[in-house]
Amino acid sequence: MMIHKFLLGMSMLLPEQASSYAADVDNLYLFLVGLTVFFTVLITAAIVYFFVKFRRRANDPIPAHIEGSVLLESIWSIIPFIISLFIFAWGAKIYLEQYTIPNDATDIYVVGKQWMWKFQHPEGQREINEVHIPIGKKVRFVMASEDVIHSFYVPAFRMKEDVVPGPNRYSTVWCEPTMTGTFHIFCAEYCGTSHSAMIGTVTVMSEKDYQVWLSGGAQQGTMAERGAALFSQYGCVTCHKSDATGQCPKLEGIYGTEVLLEGGQKAVADDSYIRESVLSPMAKIVLGYKPLMPSFQGQVSEEQLQQLVAYIKSIGPAETPAAAPKAGAAAPAAKAPPIMMSGSPEPAPVAPTTTATTPSPAASSQPVQKR
Amino acid sequence: MKSAISQQRFNRDGEPQTYLNNGHGLRSWFLTKDHKRIAMLYLVSVAFFFAVGGIYALLIRINLLAPNGLFESDTYNRIFTTHGIIMVFFFLVPAVPAVLGNFLLPIMIGAKDLAFPKINLLSWYLYIFGAAFTVIAVIAGGVDTGWTFYTPYSSTYSNSNVLLAGVGIFIVGFSSILTGLNFIVTVHTMRAPGLTWFRLPLFVWANYATSLVIMLSTPVLAITVSLLAIERVAHVGIFDPAIGGDPVLFQHMFWFYSHPAVYIMVLPAMGVISELIANMSKKNVFGYKLVAMSSLAIGVFGFLVWGHHLFVSTQSVYLGIIFSFLSFAVAIPSAIKVFNWTATLFKGSISYDAPMLYGLGFIGLFLIGGMTGLFVAAVGLDVHLTDTYFVIAHFHYVMVGGSLMGFLGGMHLWWPKMTGRMYPEAWARAAMVIQFVGFNLTFFPQFILGYLGMPRRYATYPPEFQVLHIFSTAGATILAIGMAITICYLIWSLKKGQRATPNPWGAAGLEWMTTSPPPTENFYETPVVTWEAYDFTVVRPEDVTGMAAE
Ligand SMILES: [Cu+2]
Ligand SMILES: [Cu+2]
Numbered sequence: 001m002m003i004h005k006f007l008l009g010m011s012m013l014l015p016e017q018a019s020s021y022a023a024d025v026d027n028l029y030l031f032l033v034g035l036t037v038f039f040t041v042l043i044t045a046a047i048v049y050f051f052v053k054f055r056r057r058a059n060d061p062i063p064a065h066i067e068g069s070v071l072l073e074s075i076w077s078i079i080p081f082i083i084s085l086f087i088f089a090w091g092a093k094i095y096l097e098q099y100t101i102p103n104d105a106t107d108i109y110v111v112g113k114q115w116m117w118k119f120q121h122p123e124g125q126r127e128i129n130e131v132h133i134p135i136g137k138k139v140r141f142v143m144a145s146e147d148v149i150h151s152f153y154v155p156a157f158r159m160k161e162d163v164v165p166g167p168n169r170y171s172t173v174w175c176e177p178t179m180t181g182t183f184h185i186f187c188a189e190y191c192g193t194s195h196s197a198m199i200g201t202v203t204v205m206s207e208k209d210y211q212v213w214l215s216g217g218a219q220q221g222t223m224a225e226r227g228a229a230l231f232s233q234y235g236c237v238t239c240h241k242s243d244a245t246g247q248c249p250k251l252e253g254i255y256g257t258e259v260l261l262e263g264g265q266k267a268v269a270d271d272s273y274i275r276e277s278v279l280s281p282m283a284k285i286v287l288g289y290k291p292l293m294p295s296f297q298g299q300v301s302e303e304q305l306q307q308l309v310a311y312i313k314s315i316g317p318a319e320t321p322a323a324a325p326k327a328g329a330a331a332p333a334a335k336a337p338p339i340m341m342s343g344s345p346e347p348a349p350v351a352p353t354t355t356a357t358t359p360s361p362a363a364s365s366q367p368v369q370k371r
Numbered sequence: 372m373k374s375a376i377s378q379q380r381f382n383r384d385g386e387p388q389t390y391l392n393n394g395h396g397l398r399s400w401f402l403t404k405d406h407k408r409i410a411m412l413y414l415v416s417v418a419f420f421f422a423v424g425g426i427y428a429l430l431i432r433i434n435l436l437a438p439n440g441l442f443e444s445d446t447y448n449r450i451f452t453t454h455g456i457i458m459v460f461f462f463l464v465p466a467v468p469a470v471l472g473n474f475l476l477p478i479m480i481g482a483k484d485l486a487f488p489k490i491n492l493l494s495w496y497l498y499i500f501g502a503a504f505t506v507i508a509v510i511a512g513g514v515d516t517g518w519t520f521y522t523p524y525s526s527t528y529s530n531s532n533v534l535l536a537g538v539g540i541f542i543v544g545f546s547s548i549l550t551g552l553n554f555i556v557t558v559h560t561m562r563a564p565g566l567t568w569f570r571l572p573l574f575v576w577a578n579y580a581t582s583l584v585i586m587l588s589t590p591v592l593a594i595t596v597s598l599l600a601i602e603r604v605a606h607v608g609i610f611d612p613a614i615g616g617d618p619v620l621f622q623h624m625f626w627f628y629s630h631p632a633v634y635i636m637v638l639p640a641m642g643v644i645s646e647l648i649a650n651m652s653k654k655n656v657f658g659y660k661l662v663a664m665s666s667l668a669i670g671v672f673g674f675l676v677w678g679h680h681l682f683v684s685t686q687s688v689y690l691g692i693i694f695s696f697l698s699f700a701v702a703i704p705s706a707i708k709v710f711n712w713t714a715t716l717f718k719g720s721i722s723y724d725a726p727m728l729y730g731l732g733f734i735g736l737f738l739i740g741g742m743t744g745l746f747v748a749a750v751g752l753d754v755h756l757t758d759t760y761f762v763i764a765h766f767h768y769v770m771v772g773g774s775l776m777g778f779l780g781g782m783h784l785w786w787p788k789m790t791g792r793m794y795p796e797a798w799a800r801a802a803m804v805i806q807f808v809g810f811n812l813t814f815f816p817q818f819i820l821g822y823l824g825m826p827r828r829y830a831t832y833p834p835e836f837q838v839l840h841i842f843s844t845a846g847a848t849i850l851a852i853g854m855a856i857t858i859c860y861l862i863w864s865l866k867k868g869q870r871a872t873p874n875p876w877g878a879a880g881l882e883w884m885t886t887s888p889p890p891t892e893n894f895y896e897t898p899v900v901t902w903e904a905y906d907f908t909v910v911r912p913e914d915v916t917g918m919a920a921e
Contacts, residue, residue: 013822035742087749
């Protein structure tokens with residue numbers, strides 16, 4: 001009870017604990033606050049005592065020489081070392097929890113750009129500077145940057161991860177919201193003029209409200225469906241044939257599996273691998289295939305890329321179907337407004353919202369097989 | 372060895388001979404090879420940049436009074452960048468070594484000068500030259516990348532004067548390297564007879580360790596800045612992923628210098644604190660050898676922890692855990708120092724004069740700075756804290772609470788030696804207390820702000836953070852008043868201060884065995900050292916009182 005009251009008092013000094021690991025972070029924090037108070041009081045008390053007791057008086061003799069003490073010095077070397085080891089282990093345990101992404105997490109795709117956050121749900125909903133997620137479900141954020149480094153930070157979740165641009169990686173981080181409400185999203189890595197305006201909100205909803213919300217803004221298909229459209233629009237399908245007769249590897253069932261590469265290395269066909277294969281295909285060549293594929297860097301937008309990833313994921317092996325079945329459930333009502341948007345005055349400038357209508361000129365003039 | 376007072380020589384006008392009246396006019400200063408005059412040149416320069424950096428700090432605090440900010444975001448971004456660059460590269464790094472180290476290191480080891488006096492002067496000119504580039508960058512419209520220059524923002528996206536500022540930092544780095552080189556050679560080759568390594572004052576040990584760190588890390592800064600310039604000018608893909616580079620590589624390289632740079636900034640100040648505590652309590656430093664070795668340990672471990680700045684930069688989880696472990700390891704030598712300083716006070720004869728107050732201020736603030744270092748070293752907690760005001764508060768407790776308190780404490784302790792005048796004691800004590808209060812009011816609320824999630828480098832912020840920001844700005848105002856008082860009375864004392872005796876504190880150390888201010892050659896006869904460091908039995912009463920015992 002005492003502890004509870006104390007924590008209530010502290011709540012002014014702590015953000016809401018809105019994720020499964022928020023309390024773990026706070027416990028370590030409060031422990032360290034206690035430790036700091038303890039050592040500060042200890043040292044201050046010693047200094048004040050010495051200051052009064054040994055203050056300089058007129059005609060003080062020269063104080064006696066005291067060499068030091070191996071025993072004392074060992075004590076105050078070893079005790080802090082042991083305490084440090086303990087804090088280290090505690091911190092590392094939390095870190096592993098924060099960055100070990102559970103297999104059953106639902107993906108939300110995030111694009112950071114100067115200066116906004118764009119979100120795509122597998123079901124097809126798109127949002128800007130605002131994202132809705134259900135309570136009690138594990139969510140994985142798969143994030144890419146269009147320009148500089150940003151950092152996706154939700155203080156209420158104690159969750160932060162840099163979003164680093166580059167062809168070979170998605171930044172991923174996860175959380176499980178435990179409290180409904182609306183919480184800040186901040187960009188935590190300085191990214192230029194309007195860095196402090198690159199903020200938004202995450203709204204955690206009950207499962208029921210979330211389903212209502214999902215069915216509200218009907219979309220032009222799920223992410224996987226749009227990805228499938230892109231897959232043929234960009235001509236990928238001519239080469240990556242589903243019957244494995246193409247010049248390039250078959251992609252059905254590949255997601256999440258281990259791929260053998262030229263040179264004897266292996267790679268896991270995860271989101272980052274697929275992204276890298278599209279943007280810099282020469283980086284990892286699958287064993288037994290020729291390096292034929294051109295780079296699509298600058299031709300596919302980050303959001304389209306995420307849709308392609310979602311598509312390849314949806315045709316992955318049966319045991320990791322994450323996006324596919326849910327996407328199917330939400331798909332039917334494919335009519336009304338294209339984007340759910342709030343907060344930002346700018347519309348999404350890069351990606352055309354309807355992927356099928358405007359084939360990229362680059363894509364049509366550069367048939368995939370010709371390289 | 373005869374007392375300093377009995378050795379005093381006089382020039383033709385009947386004035387005591389000192390380094391200050393040996394030569395007049397600008398030429399005698401700007402072409403001097405005397406380490407003491409070069410130290411004074413540095414003092415004027417770093418004081419100027421400290422004042423400029425301080426004004427920029429106040430502008431930051433003024434902007435943050437209102438949630439929407441009082442300046443345009445672009446303006447604010449330039450303000451905090453300028454504050455960071457000036458304070459780090461043009462004040463904190465050179466302050467203690469180039470001013471106090473330059474002045475005292477040769478005297479403390481009984482030498483007439485540093486090993487390479489001309490190179491010493493060159494290093495000051497490099498500092499000024501580098502500073503000029505940075506000042507031009509600021510006048511020409513400023514830089515908006517933050518002092519950390521993260522890519523690809525700095526290399527591709529920023530349209531501010533990154534290149535000019537980079538050139539300035541590149542040049543000033545060589546100034547540090549030359550000073551470090553000079554110190555290392557001097558300590559190795561020019562110690563007075565009998566002055567063995569373990570008889571050296573701890574200030575010399577601290578500067579020696581710092582010099583090693585400077586020599587080993589600063590070239591990496593030069594390389595990093597050069598690569599950044601190459602990418603910016605020639606568009607060679609090094610850090611920008613759009614042209615084949617890796618932005619995180621920049622962070623590794625930058626922090627490989629900049630984490631050790633934290634110790635470049637704080638180690639010499641720790642050396643000052645050892646001198647302050649010992650001399651103002653007339654006690655030898657408790658566990659001298661452990662304190663000396665802990666400086667070296669900090670220097671070595673400091674090179675192994677740069678990755679703790681990248682816990683959320685997509686670096687591997689296991690790398691994060693290793694860097695976390697190493698960061699805890701580097702905390703131990705700092706903890707040892709704090710305990711040993713405290714133990715030094717035991718059975719001492721403790722003076723309440725300003726240098727001691729600064730020494731205590733250092734211990735208190737560095738204690739909080741160091742303990743909060745454990746928060747950010749704990750990797751799972753740092754995920755929440757990094758890039759927030761918690762980190763800002765943490766490193767200001769270390770840099771301002773540590774380095775600045777150490778620098779000011781040292782300036783007060785050695786002011787009589789450097790200028791031949793006493794500062795006004797009552798004013799100094801009052802100013803120190805004002806600074807201490809102002810400092811805590813400025814930065815303590817920032818720990819809370821940070822834990823609540825306030826990110827750093829935000830020109831605007833959600834309204835719920837305003838109250839704490841107002842406290843912080845109020846504190847900064849008090850701190851500025853405290854600093855202004857110190858600057859005023861120190862300048863005043865140059866002409867009006869009471870004349871100093873050779874050893875006004877009754878302190879131990881060779882610098883107190885020569886006149887105040889010392890003559891150009893420091894000592895008229897080379898001292899022969901037969902005593903350990905901090906042996907107060909060899910202090911001669913006539914040097915303290917200034918009355919020659921005839
Ligand atoms: Cu940002
Ligand atoms: Cu560091």
